[in-house]
Amino acid sequence: MPPKRKATNVGGRPTKRTASQAGSGPSSPQTIDSSDEYSESGNEGNDSEAERISKALSKFTTNTKLQEKQSSAQEQVFTDLSYLELKPDHYDRPLWIDGRTNKITLETFSPMRKQAQDFLITIAEPKSRPQFIHEYQLTPHSLYAAVSVGLTADDILNGLNKFLKTPIPKTVVEFIQACTQSFGVVKLVLKQNKFFLETSDPQILRMLLKDEKISEVLSKGRVDENIIQEAAPKLNTMVIPGTNDAAGVRQQLGQVKPATAQDTADAEKKESDILVALRAEDDDEDIGEQKQVYSREVPNESVEVVTKRCQDIGYPALQEYDFNNDRVNPTLDFDLKPGTKIRDYQEKSLGKMFGNGRAKSGIIVLPCGAGKTLVGITAACTIKKGTVVLCTSSMSVVQWRNEFLKWSDLHPNDIAVFTSDHKESFTGKTGVIVTTYSMVTQTRQRAHDAQKMMDFLTAREWGLMILDEVHVVPASIFRRVGGTIKAHSKLGLTATLLREDEKIEDLNFLIGPKLYEANWMELSEQGHIARVQCAEVWCPMTTEFYQEYMKKDNHRKNNLLYVMNPRKFQACQFLIDYHEKRGDKIIVFSDNVYALQTYALKLKKAYIYGGTPQQERMRILENFQHNDQVNTIFLSKIGDTSLDLPEATCLIQISSHYGSRRQEAQRLGRILRAKRRNDEGFNAFFYSLVSKDTQEMVYSAKRQAFLIDQGYAFKVITHLQGIDKLENLAYSTISERKELLAEVMLQNETAGEQEQVTDDLFSSLGSRTKRKSGPKRSAGMLSDLSGGQGMAYIEYNKSVNKDFKSKHKSLFRTMKDNRAKHRQKILDKA
């Protein structure tokens, strides 16, 4: 029995000791008494250490705020680093670091750029990556991620020292030491379905076990009183499928095939990998002594308390899954198909997940079309245990299933889907289940077969849970998913880890840290995603529209006025004409439904918004994809999340959701997967039409921030050459423009609002069908008086999709007539 300990204080935090200092026990598991070497007097040091860590972290928070303030005010283009002393050979080194903000700047023209970049991606968060200068930020989370792939404080400091032009500022050293001393020192490991609190420092473990709250839940007699000591797992002992070392790829290449230039380059690249080198330095030190780890079992019901307490006292427990030693859960024997080779960046991202031979939970960020699905499938093939895939729609469920069968040798009987239409189960002992977030989190009473399927999902343990599109899923859903489905590791996938609210922070703890974020520009240079030309087209307001815009009492209609600006309409008409003639497929986005309908009807194009019935949506999308007569469609916000859009090569935004960076990035993503991307000189196009000298310009600048940080340059176009010569250019006479203005002014103020599709798919879980009715609008007072309201209602609920039912001519005529009558009545009254 361990001696009774005072429960008021966390045990003394020992000075950091290596495993060898801590005593070199035998490599086979054995137990030591947790009271050994423990000294009560050690308590005193702990608070000050915790305080030191918390001070270092709070200093950082203040610095970050300062930095955000500076950059948001855009006051500071360059940081003054003249206070730093340069190393004599600074010319050869690519990095700067500001000790006040922990911001790292990389000169991309340095010959050491590649190495430095690989290193930075591991220890810091990329903030901005235009052509010549990249910025990264050291944060507690980025250091947490670095620790989670096996780097120590010394590794990080050595790496920085190698690349920095200046000595490392003292504040940065302190910050790194504070974060790494607390992060990753303690792990929560699942071994043979039992949780263990594990660390390489026995004193830290004892300190935690002595903590008031932890000792309370661990001393109920069910837990072994002793600490287990065993050899630490070796780093990098496993092979990720689809890499050059994987069996399938070797088989395809032929074992005896002589090394090609590419192989040699790959080998050299590997050798030069700074991370491997840094870790190797660690390993050299340990020759002759095998590292030891010390662990203590934590019963299932205490996991949450222990994890939370570890977090609260500054030792967040990393979650890792030792799948190679999981003898309890059945193995799913499948692999990537022979010859499947994952790309360099896919390998790097998975390397972060499986860095030490165990599966770490976390998030991988890759741009649209960069192959997140294959990354998820490769992770499943590596773990080879039961896998659950959670998607945002039933359409994605079908795609994920097909992709599993396309890329891996998984037997079709071993993969099942669980949606409202399909409730299958696999036949073997284990397999892959693909389902949606809403299927597993709905709280309504379930039908018998759905309940049976849920019971199946919740009654077993899963090796891996893949969470697709994590950026749109709110924290509450993750909590519900986590509470329902027991998975040993979680992999979140997304293109943009961005939300305009702060909720994204929750993902760090609900799923895990960001493990990898790809560089969009690099991927497009390598031809994995399309090159995109981005342009902001400035459309001057016409005099009549601007006069109304400037009137104080019209401010609630301002949105509508700048969206409906006739010059913007003309720009849109011109660009559609120009790109259709080039053979492009064009999507026009408008968050404002009134503008969407008015533009689409006038240009005789199909449109989809929340109120478009499902069948009609499908018909429009199919026509867009396969019919060469349908090259342009108009989409409301519904196209951002709820539709699986066919490939397009040109996007035009006429009205957008204020300053949403995520929406802008997502929309750009729609054209990144263009099939023609590797054709000589191919470019996709992304236009934002903004009314000049209006509020829209401010929003536009905000929206572009993320893409600019990814290296995209937005050209400003102030004049579209040839626009004046366009045949049938709309609103070219003053009377047409006045008529449009009269119509706009007659709209209810709500017509200026954007469609009420929620920013994520889940805030109205269970009531998604309600959105079908789209935004609520009613005609203005004058139209009420003129009796035109019903007419307007009918008009806006008809879709241009009737085009495909060959009734379009008569429909447009009727609408036009109705409109003309309606307008005339209003003008008469006015």
Ligand SMILES: Nc1ncnc2c1ncn2[C@@H]1O[C@H](COP(=O)(O)OP(=O)(O)OP(=O)(O)O)[C@@H](O)[C@H]1O
């Ligand atoms: N290693 C690879 N080798 C060959 N093709 C690949 C590889 N990785 C991805 N692809 C192909 O790239 C395309 C895009 O992949 P995928 O649909 O998984 O992208 P994504 O990142 O999930 O996109 P989105 O964010 O739009 O869902 C697919 O056609 C896929 O087959």
